Amino acid sequence: MVFLNRIWCxxxxxxxxxxxITGNIQSINDVIVAVGEETFEFALPLMMATCFWNGxxxxxRDVGILRAMERLIHPLLRRLLPDLQHQPExxxxxxxxxxxxxxxxxxxxxxxxxxxxxxxxxxxxxxxxATRSMVTFLVLNTAGVTILATNIVTLRNQFQAVNPxxxxxxxxxxxxxxxxxxxxxxxxCNYRKP
Amino acid sequence: xxxxxxxxxxLLGHFNAYESFTSGAKEGLxxxxxxxxxxLAMMLAVSLxxxxxxxxxxxxxxxxxxxxxxxxxxxxxLFRPISxxxxxxxxxxxxxxxxxxxxxxxxxxxxxxxxxxxxxVITLYFSTVGITRxxxxxxIGLFADFVGISMGIILVALxxx
Numbered sequence: 464m465v466f467l468n469r470i471w472c473x474x475x476x477x478x479x480x481x482x483x484i485t486g487n488i489q490s491i492n493d494v495i496v497a498v499g500e501e502t503f504e505f506a507l508p509l510m511m512a513t514c515f516w517n518g519x520x521x522x523x524r525d526v527g528i529l530r531a532m533e534r535l536i537h538p539l540l541r542r543l544l545p546d547l548q549h550q551p552e553x554x555x556x557x558x559x560x561x562x563x564x565x566x567x568x569x570x571x572x573x574x575x576x577x578x579x580x581x582x583x584x585x586x587x588x589x590x591x592x593a594t595r596s597m598v599t600f601l602v603l604n605t606a607g608v609t610i611l612a613t614n615i616v617t618l619r620n621q622f623q624a625v626n627p628x629x630x631x632x633x634x635x636x637x638x639x640x641x642x643x644x645x646x647x648x649x650x651x652c653n654y655r656k657p
Numbered sequence: 658x659x660x661x662x663x664x665x666x667x668l669l670g671h672f673n674a675y676e677s678f679t680s681g682a683k684e685g686l687x688x689x690x691x692x693x694x695x696x697l698a699m700m701l702a703v704s705l706x707x708x709x710x711x712x713x714x715x716x717x718x719x720x721x722x723x724x725x726x727x728x729x730x731x732x733x734x735l736f737r738p739i740s741x742x743x744x745x746x747x748x749x750x751x752x753x754x755x756x757x758x759x760x761x762x763x764x765x766x767x768x769x770x771x772x773x774x775x776x777x778v779i780t781l782y783f784s785t786v787g788i789t790r791x792x793x794x795x796x797i798g799l800f801a802d803f804v805g806i807s808m809g810i811i812l813v814a815l816x817x818x
Contacts, residue, residue: 466776467740474702482709490708494701502700505749506693514685519660521681522674526666569741569773570688577785584786592790593783601782601794605775606801612770618749619766622757630763633812634770641772641805648797 505618512617517571520563533558543603543646545654546596553582557600564604567612576604595653599646606645608638695742703746707754726810727761729754733768738775738802745769763817767809772802 482491523529536558541547547554556579563572579600587594612634619627667674706712716728723731729751736743748765755761775798783791 470739471698471702475705478702478705478709478711481711481714482705485710487709491705494704494708498701498704499697501704502693502697506689506696509692510686510689513689514682517685517688518678518680518682519663521684522667522672522677523663525677526663526670526672526674528663528666564773567770570691571684573781576782580782580786584788591788593788593792593794595792597783597788598792598794598797601779602797602801604782605773605778605798606805607773609770609773612766614745615748615766615770618752619757622752622762624757624762630766630770630813630817633809633817634767637767637771637805637808637812640808641801644804645797645801648800652793652797 505621508617508621509614512613513568516566516568516613520566520568520571529559529562532562536561544596544599546594547583550582550586553579556582557603561603561607564607565610567609567614572604576600598653599649602645602649603642606638606641608635608642610635692742695740696745699740699742699746700749703743703750707750712750725814727751727755727759727764729761730764730768730810733765734806737768737772737806738799739777741774741777744774760813760818764810764813767813768806771809772805775799775802 479491482488520529533555537554540554540558540561544554544557547557556575560572560576560579563569563575580597583594583597583600584590587597611631615630615634616627619630664674666672667677703712712729712732715732719728719731729747733744733747733751736747748769751759751761751765757766775795779791779795779798783789783794
């Protein structure tokens with residue numbers, strides 16, 4: 464990610480320069496000394512919550528609850544991705560990916576997402592160009608509906624929010640709008656009959 | 658509720674839930690190792706921006722143009738599609754400075770919870786299978802992010818104040 468590298472270095476350089484010009488060297492030192500421990504302080508509860516929810520999700524997968532949820536969204540996905548009619552396996556990985564994303568465990572969803580991409584790539588006639596199914600899948604993935612943003616609930620709890628989960632309904636509405644907007648634009652751009 | 662359902666199903670179906678849970682939790686430890694370095698890197702950048710006063714300066718400049726939207730939210734919205742670590746760092750910063758139950762804190766929670774890191778997802782997924790021509794996927798993803806973030810700001814401003 465060259466792009467990210469530039470942004471990161473740029474931001475730090477600008478901040479350092481600004482601090483030096485305004486004579487604020489002390490606060491720069493404070494940050495450098497404290498940032499490691501500070502990050503760890505937030506990261507620790509996040510890690511614990513990640514382990515916990517990943518554990519729960521693993522049980523849900525093993526007892527077949529995840530599979531049942533996947534079946535629930537299957538008809539919708541089949542309609543969204545008509546080109547994958549003869550690739551049921553890819554479709555299955557995509558439903559797993561979407562379901563795990565719903566619980567805010569994006570990183571845990573990545574393996575199934577990558578498998579779906581590889582399966583779609585096998586049937587891709589132009590190996591360097593994305594198929595329209597891939598585009599739709601990535602729109603589903605990046606703008607996908609998140610029902611339970613577990614890591615944000617954890618952080619809000621750590622900062623002693625009055626109600627750590629009160630934002631969830633609004634987040635669900637916002638994310639649903641984002642998905643709908645993305646999918647509609649995708650339909651309009653990539654699936655119109657010529 | 659859904660946690661209860663998971664355990665009930667495990668008990669009734671004679672599944673080894675204990676084993677599933679511990680192996681899943683173990684996986685969680687590994688996932689964390691992937692995230693901590695990038696979070697640390699971004700916390701450094703964001704903390705420097707705040708402590709040197711640059712974030713404040715940006716806020717003061719933008720304030721007259723966008724009334725009612727806290728300035729930190731712009732930084733968050735800008736980072737959200739680019740880096741998950743950076744937007745998480747900005748959100749933590751907002752929780753710390755403005756408070757978790759402030760307007761900015763609520764907006765940050767909704768925005769952070771409503772979209773994903775578009776640039777990261779697209780780069781990772783396409784590069785894994787060797788695709789270089791990504792068609793319009795980036796633009797559609799960014800459009801969806803824009804809609805999600807705007808909706809987040811509007812909903813919180815209308816209903817959560």
